[in-house]
Amino acid sequence: MVRKASRSLLLCMLLFAQGRTLPQEGPAQEPPPPATETAPAPPDSSQIVGDEQPSSPEEAPAPEIEAPPPPRPKKNKAKKPLTLQEKHDELSKDLAALAPKGIYLLIDTGTNRLYLMRDRCILRAATCSTGSGRFLPDLPRKREWTFDTPKGEFKIRRKVVNPIWVKPDWAFIEEGESIPKRREDRLAPEELGDYAMDLGDGYLIHGTLYERSLGMSVTHGCVRLGAKDLEAVFKAVKIGTPVFIY
Numbered sequence: 001m002v003r004k005a006s007r008s009l010l011l012c013m014l015l016f017a018q019g020r021t022l023p024q025e026g027p028a029q030e031p032p033p034p035a036t037e038t039a040p041a042p043p044d045s046s047q048i049v050g051d052e053q054p055s056s057p058e059e060a061p062a063p064e065i066e067a068p069p070p071p072r073p074k075k076n077k078a079k080k081p082l083t084l085q086e087k088h089d090e091l092s093k094d095l096a097a098l099a100p101k102g103i104y105l106l107i108d109t110g111t112n113r114l115y116l117m118r119d120r121c122i123l124r125a126a127t128c129s130t131g132s133g134r135f136l137p138d139l140p141r142k143r144e145w146t147f148d149t150p151k152g153e154f155k156i157r158r159k160v161v162n163p164i165w166v167k168p169d170w171a172f173i174e175e176g177e178s179i180p181k182r183r184e185d186r187l188a189p190e191e192l193g194d195y196a197m198d199l200g201d202g203y204l205i206h207g208t209l210y211e212r213s214l215g216m217s218v219t220h221g222c223v224r225l226g227a228k229d230l231e232a233v234f235k236a237v238k239i240g241t242p243v244f245i246y
Contacts, residue, residue: 096120099119099120100117100119100242100244101119102118102119103116103117103118103123103236103237103238103241104117104241104242104243104244105117105205105233105237105241105242105243105244106244106246107128107130107149107223107243107244107245107246108246109130109131109149109151109217109245109246110246112127112128112129112130112214112215112216112217113125113126113127113128114126114127114128114205114223114225114229114233116232116233116236116237123236124229124232124233124236126225126226126229126232126233127214127215127226127229128214128215128223128224128225128229129208129213129214129215129216129217129218129219129223129224130149130217130219130223131147131148131149131217131219131220131221131222132147132217132218132219132220133146133147133148133217134146134147135147136170136173136174138169138170138173143169145170145220147219147220147221148221149203149219149221149222149223149245150201150203150221150245151245151246152244152245153242153243153244153245154199154200154203154242154243154244154245155199155200155239155240155241155242155243156197156198156199156237156238156239156240156241156243157198157199157200157239158197158198158239159195159196159197159198159234159237159238159239160195160196160197160198161194161195162189162194163192163193163195163196163204163206164187164188164189164192165187165188165189165191165192166183166186166187166188167186167187167188168186168202170220171220190209191208191209192204192206192207192208193206193207193208193209193225193227193230194207194227194230194231195207195230195231195234197233197234197237199243202221203221203222203223204222204223205222205223205225205230205233205243206222206223206224206225206230207224207225207226207227207230208224208225208226211226211227214226223245
């Protein structure tokens with residue numbers, strides 16, 4: 001017994017000296033559960049380098065806006081019919097707006113009357129002569145003329161004192177005379193009176209040696225006036241004065 005005890009004591013001392021302990025008998029202990037791996041803490045934002053930003057979610061399409069319906073057409077209210085007097089007043093107003101202003105001439109070829117006008121007021125009414133409408137052919141030269149006074153709106157282009165008429169070819173053909181070759185043989189210094197007003201294209205307002213024919217349609221297209229009326233009209237108009245022939 002003493003030997004066994006001394007042996008046990010000696011063994012304990014050796015184990016203690018080596019830092020070991022004797023294994024203890026007993027029920028086997030279960031090994032500790034394996035340590036679970038914990039997720040590492042997210043890195044600080046200042047540490048991120050080259051990180052791609054996640055794509056933004058797709059934007060939802062904008063809702064379609066319905067166009068407003070077109071406005072309904074307005075119904076025109078039925079106008080009350082104008083009376084005869086109201087129609088007359090409206091027409092008179094429209095005509096007054098269209099009427100020329102200032103000094104102008106009206107020439108009525110149907111009645112052979114000339115009117116010197118200021119606005120809508122007649123300053124002077126005169127008897128005149130206008131185109132005969134006669135047709136004159138020149139068969140050898142294949143020419144022809146119709147002696148009408150032109151209708152429409154004209155203007156005074158030129159005013160001439162003591163005008164000299166240069167007779168055209170038809171004036172000699174009409175008389176059955178030969179056409180002169182020299183210009184001097186065409187001059188007629190007295191036939192147009194003391195004054196002439198040029199309307200263009202060879203048409204004139206001028207005087208006449210044959211005042212007894214005033215009021216008749218006997219001219220070659222020009223407008224003839226008696227001496228007194230011619231002077232009054234000549235002094236009243238200026239270059240650019242409107243002339244209305246109808």
